[in-house]
Amino acid sequence: MTEQLITLKIENNIAMVHLNRADKHNAIDMAMFHALDKVSKKLRKNKAIRAVFLCGNGEDFCSGLDVKSVMNEQSNILKLLFKFIPGSSNLAQRVSTNWRKIPVPVVAIIQGRCWGGGLQIALGADFRITSPDASLSIMEAKWGLIPDMGANLALRELVNIDVAKQLAMTGKTITAEQALNYGLVTQVTDDPYQAAIEFIEPFIERSPDSVAAVKKLYNNNWNKKSWHMLAKESWYQIKVILGKNQQRAVKKQLKPDQAKDFDNRQNW
Known part of the structure; x- marks a missing residue:
C-alpha cells in the first residue's frame, strides 16, 4: 500500500485492514484515499476471504479529513469529486461504497474518534462494533458542507430521516451509546476486537x-x-x-x- 498508510493482513480467511496513520489520528489525506480505494478493490476479487475487519491504529479510528493536506492543492478537490457517470462513485465516495461491494461481511471496529470522513468509511461496513469511549460525528456541517462520501446510502437504511437530518445538518458529536440507540452501530463493548471475532463466527459457519x-x-x-x-x-x-x-x-x-x-x- 502507499507508504503503508493502509495495512492488510489475512489470517484464517479474515482480512484485517488497518488505517495506519496513528500520529495523525488516521486523518485521511490524498494518499490514504487512493490506498483505501486500492485495498477494497483488491479484497472484492479475493474469493477465499470470509470477512473483513476495518480498524484504525492508535487511539482513534479516524478523525476525518486531513483538511490542510487535502486543501493544499485545489486540484485535489477535482480528483476527489470527479466522476464520468453521475450515479457512480467518485474517489471520495469509494472509500465508503467499496466496502458495500465486497461479498463478505465487513465489520468496522471503532475506538476513539470516528468523525467526518472516518464515519463515512465506517458506514460503508455492514456492521460497526465500538468501544464505550468512541464518539461519532457527521462533521461536514462544521465546514459548511454536506456529507458526500457515499455514506448517505447507509444512513437511509440505518436511522430515521429526522435523526439523519439532525446529525448531517448540525455536525453533532454523539457517544457510542447514543449511536447504538440511533441504530448507527451494532454493538458497544469494552473489547471490540474480541467481540468482532465472536460476532463473525456464525457467518463463517454458513x-x-x-x-x-x-x-x-x-x-x-x-x-x-x-x-x-x-x-x-x-x-x-x-x-x-x-x-x-x-x-x-x-x-x-x-x-x-x-x-x-x-x-x-x-x-x-
Missing part, C-alpha cells in the same frame, strides 16, 4: 455464497419496489442452488461427519 447473495440482495434492493426485490430474490436463489456450497451446507446439517469444507465463493 455458505459463503448464501452470505454473499444476502448482502448483495439487501444492499442493492432494500429500497426498491417489491417486484424488483422478488425478482432478484428468485434469481439469486437459483444461482445459490446451482453452486456446490449449497449442497455442502445441506450435508453439514444432515450428515456433519461426512461434510466437506465450503469451496471459495462464486462470483457475486
